Amino acid sequence: MRHVVIDEGSAGQRLDNFLLRELKGVPKTHVYRVIRAGEVRVNKGRAQADTRLELGDDVRIPPVRLPERVEAPREFVPAREFPVLFEDDHLLAVNKPAGVAVHGGSGVSFGVIEQLRQARPEAKFLELVHRLDKETSGLLLIAKKRSALVALQEQFRERETGKTYAALVWGDWAENKKVIDVALLKFTGSDGERWVRAVENSHDPQADQAKRSISLVKVAERLQGASLLDVTIKTGRTHQIRVHLAHAGHSIVGDPKYGDFEANRAIARGALRFDRMFLHAKRLRFIHPGSNAEIELLAPLPPECAKLVADLSLSSQ
Structure with a gap:
């Protein structure tokens, strides 16, 4: 029998989820069985699977026999900090x-x-x-x-955050194209990969499975053969910006999945040597969970993206 005192890392978690993490390797059915049997106690009392744990709670965990198994060697994970x-x-x-x-x-x-x-x-x-x-x-x-x-x-x-991305797209984006309100559908391709497609027609046989998706677009700078856009998403669908912009006829520079493959290959192998997708989460606004103050964070463009913008800007003059 062991006792665990709930710390900040576990406060607010459901009892069943906490136990599944504490008793790794124990079958889920067994974890729920010991909860129902009252063998797990919170502050000396019986508790339900959906009981929310609070800071300082004492959780009594009964001894559980783990099934014998051969541990697979763990892959080495390098320690790394990010800016x-x-x-x-x-x-x-x-x-x-x-x-x-x-x-x-x-x-x-x-x-x-x-x-x-x-x-x-x-x-x-x-x-x-x-x-x-x-x-x-x-x-x-x-x-x-x-x-x-x-x-x-x-x-x-609840979409109460402001998320804006910098996206460089091929071609000249129309100034009046400011809102993209096109539903998106996830599917698995014949290659086994996850894909997303736009669904604009209500007669599409899968229209009822597609999810409404909204992106707001503003032209930040017009460049030689390309447009630098600020895209703010009002919904957070998988590959939303990539598919919305490609569907509008202006795929993101360097996008390996939905992009213009010939143009991407040319810019990667040519004088500009740009070989990544130009999509950058540049701005995020949210309410701080501790102080309730509004926080707005900005991430500068990576050097390779800033250089490409400068090179295309010089070319357009």
Whole structure:
């Protein structure tokens, strides 16, 4: 029998989720069985699976026999810090480079969050508040307390955050094209990969499965053969900006999935040598979970993106 006192990292969590984390390897059915049997106690009393744990609660966990299994060798995760844009006791905002996943999975061994945990072994709690595509650079929020995670994710769910991206697209974006309100549908392609497509026609056989998606677009700068856009998303769908802009006839420079492959190849191999997707999370506005103050964070363009804009700007003069 052991007792665990709930700290800030676990406060606010459901009892069942807490136990599943504490008793890794124990079948889910067994965890729920010991809860129903009253073998798990919170402050000496019986508790339900959905009981919310509070700071300082004493949780009594009964002895549980783990099934014998051969542990697979763990892959080495290097410790790595990322450029910090904001940090306090509640949260951390970093400037994620392009080409780095935010977390491991789907063929990726590790990402930003795993590397940060290795770099900060003393941190009791580090969790992603939201996600960015591997190819996208820019602002990424990480919660340092469960209460901050819950509060911030609620803001993201309710679309109470301001998220603006810098996107460089091929061609001359029309000044009057300011709102893209086109539904999006996720699907798995014949290659086994996850894809997203625009659904504009109500007669589309899958129209009822598509989700309404809204992006606001503003031209920041007109360049030689391209337009630098500020895109603010009012919904947070998978690949939303990439598919919306490509559907409008102006794919993002360097987009390996929905882009103009010939133009991307030319700019990567030519004099400009630009070989990434030009999509950067540049601005994020939210209410601080501790102080309730409005916070606005800005992430400067990465050097390779700033250089490309400067080169195309000179070419257009």
